[in-house]
Amino acid sequence: MRQHANHPRTTARQTRPDAPACAPQKVLGRLLVLLTLLLICAAGTTLQGKRKEKRSIVLIETTAGNIRVALSDDTPLHRDNFLMLVKEKYYDGTLFHRVIENFMIQGGDPDSRGAAPGKVLGNGGPGYTIPAEFDLPFLYHWRGALAAARDGDEVNPEQESSGSQFYIVWGKRQNAADIRRVRGTLEEKGITLTPIMVDDYEMRGGTPHLDGQYTVFGEVIEGLEVVGAIQGVKTDKNDRPLEDVKVLRMTIEQFSPKARRP
Numbered sequence: 392m393r394q395h396a397n398h399p400r401t402t403a404r405q406t407r408p409d410a411p412a413c414a415p416q417k418v419l420g421r422l423l424v425l426l427t428l429l430l431i432c433a434a435g436t437t438l439q440g441k442r443k444e445k446r447s448i449v450l451i452e453t454t455a456g457n458i459r460v461a462l463s464d465d466t467p468l469h470r471d472n473f474l475m476l477v478k479e480k481y482y483d484g485t486l487f488h489r490v491i492e493n494f495m496i497q498g499g500d501p502d503s504r505g506a507a508p509g510k511v512l513g514n515g516g517p518g519y520t521i522p523a524e525f526d527l528p529f530l531y532h533w534r535g536a537l538a539a540a541r542d543g544d545e546v547n548p549e550q551e552s553s554g555s556q557f558y559i560v561w562g563k564r565q566n567a568a569d570i571r572r573v574r575g576t577l578e579e580k581g582i583t584l585t586p587i588m589v590d591d592y593e594m595r596g597g598t599p600h601l602d603g604q605y606t607v608f609g610e611v612i613e614g615l616e617v618v619g620a621i622q623g624v625k626t627d628k629n630d631r632p633l634e635d636v637k638v639l640r641m642t643i644e645q646f647s648p649k650a651r652r653p
Contacts, residue, residue: 448612448645449477453487454637456617458559460537462609464649466524469539469552469608471651476517476555477641478653487621487636488512489629493563494598496621497540498638499556511629513556520551523606528585530607534596535618536560537609552606559611561622562598565589573599580604 446461447470462470476482486503487496489512502515521539532538537559539552565573570592574584582603584592592599611618624632646652 445645445647446609447474447643447647447650449473450642450644451482451614452639452641453617453621454635454639455621456614458614458617459612459644460559460609461612462537462647462650463526463530463607464647465526465530466606466608467649467651468521468524469606470647471653472521472554473557473608474643474646474650475653477643480640481517481555482638483640485638486512486632487638488631489558490622490624490626490632490636491630492622493561494622495558495560495562496618496636497556497558499540499553501555508635509627509631512631516556517554519554520547521554521606523550523552524608525603525606527582527603528588531588531591532560532562532598532601532605532607533588533591533610534560534562535611535615536597536607537611538601538605538607541605550604550606559618560598560601561618562592562596564594564596565592565599567593570599576600577602 444464446464449460449462451458451460462473464470481501482499484504485498485501486506487498488500488503488506489497497513500512500515501517503512506512520541530536537557540556540558541547541550541552544550570584570589577584577599580603584599584602588599588602591597621632621636624634624636626632
């Protein structure tokens, strides 16, 4: 199967004009507001802390330039699998076979190595899948996120990831209307956009509609401009670039203390 990467208002309490608000309720309300603010700050601090930890780092050398990615220790199955494939040179010579402007760039199909021009790609892999590892609200689809492609829900209800195919998010900067629209859709699935996530999507860009459905397991730490260049190339009707964008090689530059060394 082809691997794809796309697919509350509160009401003020009514009181009689002559019914004074209860002081304990005021205090409780203020405490709740304070607790909410503290939780938001803690989440932001934790996210920044995760990004500063010593993580596994992989250099992706492409015909369009170099991209350096850091892998999350909170998605150990995806981290270790990616490191294993890089060590085996599995990705060397493969293509970014699916590119959609203002959305993402996708690679990791072994069948793309040496593929003839115009050949439809996206079905290849190592013959296994990886259980989903969602880590919201810390890992989400901001611009530069590294995530795993997968088959659609109709044949993959567990949302397991492809064993090799990955994508790097581009995604446009979201405006207030975009956020309202996607928030409603996500909340129907039990997924909440936090204030920090919203800020990232508005300031940096990304693809929030994929959150909680595709595993994000890392991020670009250098070379985001290369991702930007690749996502803008001309493509055919199957989203394959007309001129091949090739992964020349991938190299492990650093292991995190928690990573399993292949």
